[in-house]
Amino acid sequence: xxxxVNEGAKTIALTVPYATDVTxxxxxxTHTGASVSPSSGTAQDFTNPVTYSVTAADSSTQAYVVTxxxxxxxxxxxxxxxxxxxxxTRTDTNTAAVSVNGQSQNAGxxxxxxEEDQTVTTVTVDNTKLQEKIDSEGxxxxxxxxxxxxxxxxxxxxxxxxxxNMENKESxxxxxxxxxxxxxxxxxxxxxxxSSQFGQSVELKDIKVSIKIGIPSDDIAKVVQDTADKNNxxxxxxxxxxxxxxxxxxxxxxxSKFNGYVERMVAIPDGIDPSKITTGIVLNxxxxxxxxxxxVVQIDGKYYARINSVTNSTYSVxxxxxxxxxxxxxxxxxxINNMGxxxxxxxxxxxxxxxxxxxxxxxxxxxMVRALGLAPDTAKNAFxxxxxxxxxxxxxxxxxxxxxIRGYDADTFAPNTEITREQAMTMxxxxxxxxxxxxxxxxxxxxxxxxxxxxxxxxSSYAKESIIACLNTGVVTGKTADTIAPExxxxxxxxxxxxxxxxxxxxxx
Numbered sequence: 129x130x131x132x133v134n135e136g137a138k139t140i141a142l143t144v145p146y147a148t149d150v151t152x153x154x155x156x157x158t159h160t161g162a163s164v165s166p167s168s169g170t171a172q173d174f175t176n177p178v179t180y181s182v183t184a185a186d187s188s189t190q191a192y193v194v195t196x197x198x199x200x201x202x203x204x205x206x207x208x209x210x211x212x213x214x215x216x217t218r219t220d221t222n223t224a225a226v227s228v229n230g231q232s233q234n235a236g237x238x239x240x241x242x243e244e245d246q247t248v249t250t251v252t253v254d255n256t257k258l259q260e261k262i263d264s265e266g267x268x269x270x271x272x273x274x275x276x277x278x279x280x281x282x283x284x285x286x287x288x289x290x291x292x293n294m295e296n297k298e299s300x301x302x303x304x305x306x307x308x309x310x311x312x313x314x315x316x317x318x319x320x321x322x323s324s325q326f327g328q329s330v331e332l333k334d335i336k337v338s339i340k341i342g343i344p345s346d347d348i349a350k351v352v353q354d355t356a357d358k359n360n361x362x363x364x365x366x367x368x369x370x371x372x373x374x375x376x377x378x379x380x381x382x383x384s385k386f387n388g389y390v391e392r393m394v395a396i397p398d399g400i401d402p403s404k405i406t407t408g409i410v411l412n413x414x415x416x417x418x419x420x421x422x423x424v425v426q427i428d429g430k431y432y433a434r435i436n437s438v439t440n441s442t443y444s445v446x447x448x449x450x451x452x453x454x455x456x457x458x459x460x461x462x463x464i465n466n467m468g469x470x471x472x473x474x475x476x477x478x479x480x481x482x483x484x485x486x487x488x489x490x491x492x493x494x495x496m497v498r499a500l501g502l503a504p505d506t507a508k509n510a511f512x513x514x515x516x517x518x519x520x521x522x523x524x525x526x527x528x529x530x531x532x533i534r535g536y537d538a539d540t541f542a543p544n545t546e547i548t549r550e551q552a553m554t555m556x557x558x559x560x561x562x563x564x565x566x567x568x569x570x571x572x573x574x575x576x577x578x579x580x581x582x583x584x585x586x587x588s589s590y591a592k593e594s595i596i597a598c599l600n601t602g603v604v605t606g607k608t609a610d611t612i613a614p615e616x617x618x619x620x621x622x623x624x625x626x627x628x629x630x631x632x633x634x635x636x637x
Contacts, residue, residue, distance in 0.1 A: 133276075138190065138191060138192050138193065138428070139192065139193045139194075139195065139225075139274045139304075140192055140195070141194075141195045141197070141276050142194065142195065142196045142197070143196075143197055143222065144196060144197070152171050152172075152173065153171065153172055153174055153196065154169060154170070154171045154172075155168065155169075155170075155172065155194075156168055156169060157180075162183045162184060162185050162187075163182075163183045164180055164181070164182050164183070165180065165181045165183075166178070166180065174194070174195075174196035178193075178194050178196075179191050179192070179193050179194070179232075180192050180194055190428060193225065193227070193232055193274075195224075195225045195232070197222040197223050197224075197234075197238075222237070222238045222239075223236065223237060223238065224236035224237060224238035224251045224273075224275075225274065226253060226254075226257075226258060226261075226271065226272070226273050227271070227272045227274075228258070228261045228262055228265050228269050228271050228272075229265050229269050229270055230272075231261070231265075233257065233261065235253060235254045235257035235258050236251040236252060236253045236254060236273065236284075237252045237254070238250070238251055238275075239252070240279065243281075246279075246281055246342070246343070247279040247280050247281070248279055248280065248281045248282075248283065249275050249279035249281070249282050249283070250282075250283050250284075250285060251275055251283070251284045251285070252285045253273070253284065253285065253286045253290065255286060255287050255289070255290040255333075258271065258286075258290060259290060259293055262293065262294065262297055262299060266297075267297050267298050267299075268297070268298045268299065268300075269297065269299050269300075270299070270300045271294065271299055271300070271302065272302040272304060273301075273303050273304065274304040274305075275303065275304065275305050276306060278306060280342055280343045281340055281341070281342030281343070281369075282303070282305040282340070282341050282342065283338050283339060283340040283341070283342075284301075284303050284338070284339050285336060285337065285338050285339075286301075286336075286337050287332070287333050287334070287336060287337065288319050288322070288323060288331075288332035288334070288335030288336075288337055288374065289331070289332040289333040290337075291314055291317050291332075291337050292314075292319050292320070292332050294314035295314040295315045295319065297314075298313075298314075298315070299313075299314050300312065300313050300314070301313075301314055301339065303339050303341060305341050306395070307341065307368060307395050308341050308368050308370075308392055308394045308395060309392070309393040309432075310339065310341055310370060310390075310391075310392055311390070311391040311392070311393075312372075312390055313388075313390070315387075316386040316387060316388065316390055317337065317372060317383055318383070318387075319332060319335070319337070319374070322335065322374045322381050322383065323335060325381050326376050326379060326381070330376050334376055335374050335375070335376050336374070336375045336376070337372070337373075337374050338371075338372070338373045338374075338375070339371075339372050340369065340370070340371040340372070340373070341368065341369070341370060342368070343366070343367075343368070343369065344368075344369045344442050348367065348369075348411070348442055349366065349367050351411065351415045352367045352411055352417070352442065352444055354415075355415055355416060355417060359448075360448075361446040361447070361448045362404075362446060362447040362448070363444055363445075363446055364396070364397075364400055364404065364405055364444075364445045364446060364447050365394055365395075365397065365400075365433065365444055365445040366444065367411070367442050367443065367444040368392075368394055368442070368443050368444070369441075369442050370392060370440045370441065370442075370443065372384075372440060382440075384439055384440045384441070385438060385439050385440075386438045386439070387438075388438065388562070388564070389421075389436040389437065389438060389562075389563070389564070389636070390436070390437060390438070391434060391435070391436050392434075392435045392436075392437070392443065393425075393427075393432045393433070393434055393435075394408070394432060394433045394435060394443065395430065395431075395432055396424070396430075396431040396433060396445070398430075400431070402424045402426075402431045404447045405422075405424050405433065405445055405446075405447055406446060406447055406448045406449065406469040406470055407419050407420070407422045407445070407446060407448070407469070407470040407471060408420045408421075408422035408433050408435040408437075408443055408445050408446075409443065409444055409445070409446055409471070410437060410439065410441045410442070410443055410501070410503075411441055411442040411443070411444075412441075412503065417444075418471060418498060418501070418503065419470050419471040419498055419499075419501055420435050420436065420437040420443070420501035421435070421436045421437075421499075421500070421501050421631055421634075421636035421637055422434065422435050422445070422470075422637060423635075423636065423637050433445045436501070436636050437501050438501070438502065439503065448469050448470075448471065449469055450465055450468035450469040451465050452464060452465060452468060452475055452479060452480060452481040452483075453479045453480055454481055454482065454483065455481055455483050455621075458483050458621060459621070460483060460621040460624055460625050463621075463624045463628045464481055464483060464621060464624045464625075466628060467495075467499070467624045467627060467628055470637070472495060472498045472499045472627060473495055473498075473620075473623075473624055473627075481620065482620060483619065483620050483621035483624075484619055484620070484621060485619065486546040486547075486617035486618070486619055486620075487546065487547060487618055487619065487620045487623050488543065488544050488545060488546055488547065489533075489541065489542055489543055489545055489546075489547045489551075490518075490520035490524065490543035490544060491520070491620075492555065492618075492623060493520060493523050493524050493532070493533055493543075494520050494523040495623060495627060496523075496527060496532055496533075496555060496556075496559060496627070497523045497526045497527055498523075499627045499630070499631060500530075500559060500562055500563070502526050503522075503526065504521075504525065504526055505522055505525040505526045505529060506521045506522045506525050507525060508525035508526065508528050508529040509521050509522075509524050509525035509528065510528070511524065511540055511541040512539050512540055513540045513541055513542065513543065514541050514543055518543070520543060524541060524543065527555075530562060531558055531561070532555050532558050532559055532562075533555055533558075547617065547618055548614065548615055548616065548618065549607070549612070549613055549614050549616050549617070549618045549622075550587060550588055550591035550594075550595060550612075550614035551591070552618045552623065552626070553591060553594050553595050553598045553604055553614075554590070554591050554594040554595075556594070556598055556604065556626060556627075556630060557593070557594035557595075557598055558594070559630060560597060560601070560603075560630070560634070563630065563631070563634035563636060565601055565603075565630070565633055565634040567596075567597035567598075567600050567601050568600070575592075575596065577596050577599035577600050578595070578596065578599070578612075580610060581606060581610055581611060582610050582611060583611045583612055583613065583614070584612065586612075586614050587614045591614060595614065602629065602633060603626060603629045603630050603633060604626055604629075
């Protein structure tokens with residue numbers, strides 16, 4: 129008998145010899161805790177996964193889902209080769225557990241194969257069984273597929289109709305592997321949009337949707353390391369690929385962008401000091417990378433980097449401590465250094481930040497885009513005073529496409545003009561729609577947050593609602609105890625503090 133323990137997913141997968149009767153197995157359990165339930169020596173029906181609860185001496189408990197499958201008959205193993213690619217593939221097949229809201233059942237087929245020089249473990253979901261379970265659980269269920277075995281690539285495969293049904297039920301699809309957990313609202317796959325790219329004759333049930341977590345190629349891993357070395361970053365976690373592909377026949381559509389944040393939990397290797405982690409990063413096609421909102425969390429004694437991003441790509445985690453020389457005694461020192469370490473803000477040379485200097489509209493747009501973990505996009509820029517050659521062009525383009533900024537007037541952005549506090553708060557309030565920060569208030573008087581400030585008459589009409597939202601959430605406070613100073617320019621220090629608050633209150637860092 130062979131077995132695999134996935135400590136991160138809290139699963140134990142056992143394989144017994146072919147033709148073993150799994151309906152009345154009597155497991156012998158050796159443990160160091162105070163107790164285990166069901167107890168050792170108790171016969172169990174492992175037709176479906178069985179949950180064991182282990183209680184430690186300190187009364188803490190931990191549940192493990194144990195799945196037992198019978199090995200396939202040796203005659204069922206398939207071996208094939210492709211003379212065009214030179215790839216040899218061998219596939220072994222067993223049943224696999226899929227859980228809905230923590231209730232497991234054998235609703236998948238587990239197979240392991242070889243593609244080029246990488247091993248691939250695939251769970252192909254039984255769409256009928258899964259749909260029945262989702263229907264019984266109601267809306268907003270979580271479908272979890274745990275894949276263990278230590279392959280280079282782990283993937284779950286469903287059909288497009290199941291994805292659409294999950295979307296209608298507001299379900300979340302969760303893929304768990306030893307290295308990462310990928311939590312994806314089914315709606316973010318946008319299967320209807322994908323289907324339109326195949327043509328009207330293709331039914332959703334005929335679209336194969338594959339969600340993959342894997343180790344990138346050696347070439348990509350080297351690009352990440354080289355970029356880190358060039359910028360004096362320390363790579364803490366080896367790069368991990370996240371990919372979604374939809375296939376029908378010979379055509380494949382890749383889902384690479386989402387309408388909202390999608391969460392990934394990347395396991396931090398044992399022995400790594402969690403305080404020596406500053407941010408997750410995502411790799412660009414040109415070899416550069418940028419910050420994505422990241423928080424280090426501890427689950428059952430193990431540390432993970434919780435990364436939220438609006439794209440699929442290659443991700444890693446770095447250590448990049450930054451201490452600007454001119455903020456040592458500044459009131460905003462901690463926020464400035466934190467945002468610098470996370471690659472959100474940058475200095476002005478000689479390890480200085482110039483915290484008290486007014487910030488320009490271009491600088492503010494760049495910081496907003498970096499903070500949210502968005503990729504620069506020069507194609508979206510439409511302002512006559514922003515050239516594609518300007519360093520900030522891509523940031524302005526992205527900020528436009530996400531509705532964060534609008535022009536100074538119909539045709540211009542005025543990138544080098546200092547930005548006022550009310551202009552900055554307007555952009556921050558728009559960013560809240562992306563981060564999901566709720567700015568509503570239970571107050572009957574919507575203007576109540578402005579009470580106590582003596583200069584509210586100076587607030588422009590276009591900015592009033594945004595300022596109220598910023599005050600409601602605590603992202604922004606007054607310039608002084610009784611003034612908002614909406615017409616004042618905002619400083620680089622104030623921006624660092626506000627952006628840090630936005631990310632923290634949105635629970636992104």
